[in-house]
Amino acid sequence: MSLYQKLTKVMNDRNVDDYAKLLHEDAEIIFHKSGNQFTKTEWVSMAAGMMTNPKFVNDASRCVYENDEILVSHDFMSYPDDTKEAVMLVCMIKDGKIIRMETGATPLA
Known part of the structure; x- marks a missing residue:
């Protein structure tokens, strides 16, 4: 299972420990x-x-690119304050785990 698939699964399951x-x-x-x-x-x-x-x-997620060193995904997120954002997630990978994660978010109308 790819890191993207694992990340998606723990987020969908809302499993903090596995995250x-x-x-x-x-x-x-x-x-x-x-x-x-x-x-x-x-x-x-x-x-x-x-x-x-x-x-x-x-609300929606897709893997843009993934290999052993980097994971890039794009998501549409809804928040408790009823706002929505498009979120670009870039993760640098070391030893099969996320060593650096950076997000960029754009508010959606």
Whole structure:
């Protein structure tokens, strides 16, 4: 199973523990929009809050490109405040896990 498939499955299942296992211990997560950076521990805590909220929804996802070094996906997301965004996700991969994740989001009208 590809990393994209694993990531999609844990997000659909809202399985925080398995999600955390996909992240390298030295992972860094960067939000392009705000410039905020998070460690694995910080990000997993935030992701847990999102994954337990039923109004945080991945409406559609597709893998743009994936190999052993990089994963690029594009998603349409709905949020608890009833906003929607198109999200580009770029993950650098090390030892089969996400070592660096950066998102870029565009608000949708």
